[in-house]
Amino acid sequence: MKFSIQINEGPYQHQASDTAYQFAKAALAAGHEIFRVFFYHDGVNNATRLAVPPQDDRNVAKQWSELALENDLDMVVCIAAAQRRGIMDAAEAKRQGLDADNLMAGFRISGLGQLIEAGIESDRLIVFGA
Amino acid sequence: MAIKKFMYTNRKAPYGTVYALESLEVVLIGAAFDQDVSLAFIGDGVYQLTKGQTTEAIGQKNFSPVYAALGDYDVNKIYIEKESLEERGLSLDDLQHLVWEDEDEDWAEKDSIRLVSRSELADVMTEQEIILSF
Numbered sequence: 001m002k003f004s005i006q007i008n009e010g011p012y013q014h015q016a017s018d019t020a021y022q023f024a025k026a027a028l029a030a031g032h033e034i035f036r037v038f039f040y041h042d043g044v045n046n047a048t049r050l051a052v053p054p055q056d057d058r059n060v061a062k063q064w065s066e067l068a069l070e071n072d073l074d075m076v077v078c079i080a081a082a083q084r085r086g087i088m089d090a091a092e093a094k095r096q097g098l099d100a101d102n103l104m105a106g107f108r109i110s111g112l113g114q115l116i117e118a119g120i121e122s123d124r125l126i127v128f129g130a
Numbered sequence: 131m132a133i134k135k136f137m138y139t140n141r142k143a144p145y146g147t148v149y150a151l152e153s154l155e156v157v158l159i160g161a162a163f164d165q166d167v168s169l170a171f172i173g174d175g176v177y178q179l180t181k182g183q184t185t186e187a188i189g190q191k192n193f194s195p196v197y198a199a200l201g202d203y204d205v206n207k208i209y210i211e212k213e214s215l216e217e218r219g220l221s222l223d224d225l226q227h228l229v230w231e232d233e234d235e236d237w238a239e240k241d242s243i244r245l246v247s248r249s250e251l252a253d254v255m256t257e258q259e260i261i262l263s264f
Binding site for chain 1: 131132134136148149152155156159160162163165260261262263264
């Protein structure tokens with residue numbers, strides 16, 4: 001089956017991103033396809049590479065990043081939600097005249113149309129959080 | 131591109147959290163995809179459509195006028211859960227009167243709002259292919 005995943009909550013405060021990650025891993029292991037993972041609302045905070053959780057805890061952004069790079073996942077961060085919350089890739093930071101960027105490898109920033117397209121193109125869109 | 135039945139469920143008060151505002155942003159962008167779109171307002175979500183919102187005192191943007199433009203985006207199936215209104219001491223008179231213009235009937239103005247019971251809304255939800263919950 002072709003799945004897409006929407007994540008609506010940030011890391012650590014909510015379990016939504018962890019649960020979505022476990023779901024994605026299990027789906028891939030079972031031979032399913034993941035068309036896209038879309039990060040919305042505070043879910044965009046899963047994409048910062050500047051988070052430093054304690055060493056004995058999981059690193060949510062890094063987990064996603066590794067899963068994406070290993071499986072060639074398309075992980076999209078909503079640009080409108082990201083701009084509000086200070087999640088920037090290098091190009092967007094430059095365009096906004098900012099002195100830093102923080103997007104983790106494996107994520108890309110794009111528009112809400114990517115969420116709608118994921119709903120249209122996938123057999124199931126699974127929403128985590130909120 | 132295939133046309134699917136999309137429903138956006140709005141369950142939270144307009145202010146206090148960002149869900150209502152960012153749901154509206156998805157609806158407006160999604161309208162460009164020409165899908166079969168419905169909105170449902172459930173629970174505290176019914177407060178999103180109340181008339182006469184003013185937000186100066188909380189220092190936030192009042193986005194409630196945007197709902198009146200939904201008809202222009204061909205978003206004209208707006209389900210309000212009757213029990214949610216009643217539980218909050220509200221009636222349809224407390225909500226904005228949302229309309230759309232029917233191109234096939236010489237742009238006749240029609241109501242967008244459909245007041246439905248909890249069980250009727252459950253039936254409508256069963257018909258959907260994609261439900262985005264906010």
